[in-house]
Amino acid sequence: MRFCFIVEANYRLESMPTVIARQLVQWGHAVDILEPSNTVTSLCDLKEQVYDAYVLKTVSDGPGLCILEAAEAAGIPTINNSRAIRLVRDKSLCAAFAYAQGLPFPRSYFVANSELLKKIPQEDYPLVVKPTNGSSGRGIHLVNSPAQLAELKVDGPSVCFFLAQCYVENPGYDIKLYVIGKDVYAVSRESPLHPDLEVTNRLLPLKPEWLSLARRVGEIFGLDIYGLDVLESSTGPVVVDINDFPSFERVPRAVSRVAGYVLHLAKEAKLKRQEQPRARGAVNREGPQKLAKADRRKRTGVSSEVPQVTREEPIRPGVAETQTSGELPVGKLR
The missing domain is CATH 3.30.1490.20 (ATP-grasp fold, A domain)
Structure with missing residues (x-):
């Protein structure tokens, strides 16, 4: 498969998401790196570039999201979708939406x-x-x-x-919930509001209420790969921030897990695109036959409907974790 990773200049030297791009390359896929602040992007031939998906790591007011929205408008799958990213990148918009949806938010x-x-x-x-x-x-x-x-x-x-x-009154440290699809991981993190409190950043046992809250946030905001900052209050967990593509620090095998899910989402989107033309063609070819069958069902009372079969999520690649870090060159990875 072929991917375009849009990486803002702020993240050029950070490991995420460049290690995800390198992992996909190791699995035999092609990845192009687009740095918006140094690239002229042609909007007239986005579909001709034949990317299976765009992946964005952006700053809140950076140009990367504009390119992602353009790709989405051209019918190219994006991870995450642009609406979800806009909702969480503007903290005031995020707060208003979360509050309106009944999430525990200050x-x-x-x-x-x-x-x-x-x-x-x-x-x-x-x-x-x-x-x-x-x-x-x-x-x-x-x-x-x-x-x-x-x-x-x-x-x-x-x-x-x-x-x-x-x-929100809390024990003095943050709980970071990292989410990859339906998988949720909890990590303790020191709070920027309590720098004097010594906190060990470590993986925590996942509480049922954290799992439920993390998945609910993803469903409400339409996110696939994300993180949320949570505080433990006297009344339960409270969300104070949501991120669309976090660091996944302390998550075991984070690189292969995230890369595997990116690949899964892209394959699902590709299958849907392939099924749409076939479905339209089937309607055009089988219209008269369907009318005839419907007429026969009226006369005989017999239905030829087949129950829908759901396709299960494929097994993710069991490839060893990639430990690549450092600057990633803009352009193609092969």
Whole structure:
């Protein structure tokens, strides 16, 4: 199969998703690397490039998502889909959608500039303030009271708008839930709000409520490969952030698992595309026969319908983990 990985400049030296691309190449597939900030992309011949799928690792306000949406508009499968990525990449949009869908999410406010934070009701403090286009835990601040706003320094050239969330009381560390299809892995992570608390980043036993919550988030947002930051509160797990293509740190055999699922999604999409023309052709050729059969069923009361058979998910490749890291050249991988 043939893939195009859209990788923003920010992630050129990070292992994810370049190790996924290299794993696919080791399995005999072709991968092209597209870096949006250094590439002129022709929009007129996207379908002629014959990619089985586009895979995106983007920053919140980067150009990669525009290219992914263009590929999707041209009928090319994408992993994840562009709507889901947009929903989670804008933190204010993510919060509004999660809250509307009944997910356990903190009370949140959108503010266009830091001066507006003083208008948030005092009873909603402490607040967690973060940029709506932030990522990797950068630019997050805990504000315990309105008096601390005078000391807050959040404005900068890369900051767009702000999300202010009511602080959720928790043990002082984050729980990262990594999801690959229906498989969920839980990892403890140190919190950017509690840097003095010593936390060991390690794989945790998966609680049933974490599993249920992680899968529900994927169904609601339409994500296939994703992660969510969860806090354990007195009332149960609370989601505070969702990521469309996380690092999968501490997940066993993460590279082969993610690469295998990317391959599975691309194969499923290819089968669906191949079935559509056959289905249309069958309707055109068999229309008169179907009408005749329907007429016979009316007269005899006998049906020739066949029960639908579902196709099971194929076994994922059992290939050893790839440990490749470092810079990946833009262009073709063979």
